[in-house]
Amino acid sequence: MLEEMIEEHEQAPKAKGHLNDFIDTLLSLKDAPIIDKRSIKGIVFDMIIGASETSSNVIEWAISELVRHPRVMESLQEELKDVVGMKKMVEDNDLAKLRYLDMVVKETLRLHPVVPLLAPHESMEDIVIEGYYIKKKSRIIVNAWAIGRDPKVWSENAQVFYPERFMNSSVDFKGQDFELIPFGSGRRSCPGIAMGLTIVKLVIAQLVHCFKWELPYGIGHHELDMNEKSGLSMPRATPLLLIPTYRLLHEALVN
Amino acid sequence: MLGGTEALPHRSLQSLSQRYGPIMSLQLGTVPTVVVSSPEAAELFLKTHDAVFANRPKLEAAQYTYGPESVAFAEYGAHWRGVRKVCTTHLLSASKVEGFGPLRKREVGAMVERLREAAAAREVVDLSERVGEVLRDMACKMVLGRNKDDRFDLKGILSETMSVSGAFNLADYVPWFRPLDLQVSMLIKKKFHFL
Numbered sequence: 455m456l457e458e459m460i461e462e463h464e465q466a467p468k469a470k471g472h473l474n475d476f477i478d479t480l481l482s483l484k485d486a487p488i489i490d491k492r493s494i495k496g497i498v499f500d501m502i503i504g505a506s507e508t509s510s511n512v513i514e515w516a517i518s519e520l521v522r523h524p525r526v527m528e529s530l531q532e533e534l535k536d537v538v539g540m541k542k543m544v545e546d547n548d549l550a551k552l553r554y555l556d557m558v559v560k561e562t563l564r565l566h567p568v569v570p571l572l573a574p575h576e577s578m579e580d581i582v583i584e585g586y587y588i589k590k591k592s593r594i595i596v597n598a599w600a601i602g603r604d605p606k607v608w609s610e611n612a613q614v615f616y617p618e619r620f621m622n623s624s625v626d627f628k629g630q631d632f633e634l635i636p637f638g639s640g641r642r643s644c645p646g647i648a649m650g651l652t653i654v655k656l657v658i659a660q661l662v663h664c665f666k667w668e669l670p671y672g673i674g675h676h677e678l679d680m681n682e683k684s685g686l687s688m689p690r691a692t693p694l695l696l697i698p699t700y701r702l703l704h705e706a707l708v709n
Numbered sequence: 710m711l712g713g714t715e716a717l718p719h720r721s722l723q724s725l726s727q728r729y730g731p732i733m734s735l736q737l738g739t740v741p742t743v744v745v746s747s748p749e750a751a752e753l754f755l756k757t758h759d760a761v762f763a764n765r766p767k768l769e770a771a772q773y774t775y776g777p778e779s780v781a782f783a784e785y786g787a788h789w790r791g792v793r794k795v796c797t798t799h800l801l802s803a804s805k806v807e808g809f810g811p812l813r814k815r816e817v818g819a820m821v822e823r824l825r826e827a828a829a830a831r832e833v834v835d836l837s838e839r840v841g842e843v844l845r846d847m848a849c850k851m852v853l854g855r856n857k858d859d860r861f862d863l864k865g866i867l868s869e870t871m872s873v874s875g876a877f878n879l880a881d882y883v884p885w886f887r888p889l890d891l892q893v894s895m896l897i898k899k900k901f902h903f904l
Contacts, residue, residue, distance in 0.1 A: 455861050459853055473812065475854035476800050483799060488791035496779035497796060498852055502867065504781065506848035510841045517836060543821065546810045570719035573781060575754070576764040583753055586734055592741040593766050594754055600723035600746045607748060632748035632755070639751070640759040645780070645797045649806050653847065656813055657820075657840065664821050670833040684717045693837040698828040 456495045476501055504646055505653075508568040511687045512654050513661075514694050515566040516558060519615045521667055521696065522675050526617060530554055534663040540703045544659040549652065555659055557617035559651070560634065563627055564608070565615060567636035568687045570599035575642065598635050599688075607633045665698040722746070740766075809851055816847050 463477045474482075480494045520527040533554040538544050549555070575594040582588070605612040608619070625631045628647065629639035637644035644650075661667075669678060681691040722744050726733055731747030745751050754762050764785040780796055783789040799805070820843045827834045845867055849856035857863060 455866065458860075459858075463854070473808070473854075475850065476852040477854065479799050479805075480795070483795060488788065489795060493792055496783075497792065497800070500779045500781050501796075501800065501852045502848050505851065506844045506867075507841075510837075510844040513840050513844075514837045517840075543818065546807075546813065570717075571722070574766050574768075575762040576766040577762055578764050578785065579761055581758060581761050583758065584732055584750075586732055586743070588734070588743055589741050591766075592743055594762050595722070595742060595744045596751050596754065597719055597722050597726065597744060597746045598751075599719040600726060601748055601751065603723075604747065629755075632752045635748075635751060635755070639755040641763050642755075642759075642765070645793060646801045648803060649801050649809075652806050653813060653844070657817055657843070660817050660821060661824075661836075661840075665824060665828065667836075682717065684719075688719075690837060693835045695833050696836050697831065697833055698824050700825050700828045 456498060457491075460491060460494060501646075504644075505650065507689075508687050509650050509654050509657075511568050511689045512559070512562060512566070512650075513657050514690055516562040516654075516658050517661060517667065517696075518678060518680060518690065518694055519562060519565070520558070520662065521669060522678050522680070523615055524675060526558065526615070527662065527667075530558055530662050534659060538659075538663060540701075543702070544656065544663050546652070546656065549655050549659065552655070552659060554617065555655060557620040559655060559658070560620050560625075560627060561615055561617040563636040564602040564634055565613075566682070566688065567598040567602055569636075570597070570688050572596045572598050572635070572638045573642070596635070596638070598638075601633060601635065664700060664702055666701050667696045667698060670695055670697050809847075812847065812850055816843055816850070819843075 460477055460481070463475075463481055472478075476498060477494065480489055480497060483489050520530065533552060534544065537551045538548050572595075575596075577588055577590055577592045577594065580588070580590050601607065603612050611619075625634055627634045627636050629635060629637060629643045632639065637647050669675060679690075679692050682688045683691040723746065725735075726744060726746035731745065731750040733744045733746070735742045735744060743754075745754050765782050767784075768782060780789070780793050783792065820839060824834065824839065845864070846856040849863060849867070855863075
């Protein structure tokens with residue numbers, strides 16, 4: 455299938471103002487010796503997997519936590535009301551101003567890192583670390599999930615969803631602060647953080663700004679199932695079922 | 710000892726590390742494995758000595774897909790460095806993020822519209838499904854330029870790819886799931902002939 459799609463991209467003339475997708479971009483680099491058809495397929499495959507499931511899992515965990523914590527939901531809606539206003543939907547350029555949303559996203563990634571054991575590393579030579587002899591070709595598994603929930607690192611309330619813990623803290627998830635490494639760190643860290651975060655923040659902000667969310671069937675917010683199942687990423691074990699109520703003023707419809 | 714196949718690996722490993730410490734060395738099947746569970750230890754492996762640990766293990770599932778030629782699971786070396794650089798400078802750069810702004814606006818706006826209809830009808834919505842669908846659509850449009858194709862069942866192929874790539878986590882990331890490998894490899898071989 456990818457083969458055919460790539461060929462089509464090669465042949466089809468591009469209309470003016472055509473938005474370059476990744477295949478277009480990669481084909482335009484084809485003179486670079488590294489990019490042949492097989493690499494293009496590999497990159498395309500990674501990008502689709504990397505861009506969709508991981509981001510949607512972060513969003514569903516964030517909304518789950520917000521529904522379970524009405525106080526946090528309210529604070530986020532207040533921020534959106536102040537920054538964006540009730541007459542319009544959230545836009546890309548609002549995102550940089552949403553400080554509380556940043557904290558909500560950090561706190562979500564702390565408790566629900568999308569790839570809980572990161573991607574495994576492998577040693578390329580024998581090495582001794584902290585007295586451990588580690589043989590070449592050993593597999594290294596980093597338990598980012600356990601680090602994010604360690605009370606020695608995050609204090610006694612480590613299990614609690616509390617975005618304000620990031621209020622006066624410089625801790626970020628870009629790979630410099632090892633207590634929060636949902637995207638890994640170093641040369642193998644996730645290269646798509648900027649793209650992913652923009653999408654994740656926009657969707658969370660939009661869902662929270664446009665709708666009020668309630669649990670169906672008389673389920674109390676403390677009763678929402680928060681179990682995860684295992685996968686390449688870590689989705690909810692059960693689908694998140696909610697009843698939306700639109701909350702923007704009428705003018706926002708004309709968008 | 711590890712609680713059988715139903716236990717989630719990150720949880721089993723957390724309880725082990727609470728007993729045996731932030732750097733644990735385990736022999737899992739034939740694979741010597743080190744499990745790292747504290748910020749200090751993570752820094753040692755991912756920063757201080759990151760050049761030593763920059764490789765990926767050869768995952769069996771990846772052999773049936775594009776693992777060796779891709780970015781995420783490619784062997785460390787010049788080819789990987791080149792491909793990764795292409796991704797960061799040409800596909801995932803700030804200007805690309807900005808360039809896809811109109812696409813995000815359109816797709817997220819359409820999702821809101823559909824949710825508004827559900828809201829008006831007081832429906833219970835499966836938000837996991839709704840969000841998953843929008844994110845898959847956006848990923849397809851960004852990467853392939855389209856999210857529908859008359860010749861291929863793009864949606865079906867993608868959701869199978871997702872569920873299979875989920876399965877290879879269990880078998881391959883954490884070697885004590887080895888007994889499942891044969892089964893998973895067969896499954897992947899079958900599913901990935903599309904791509």
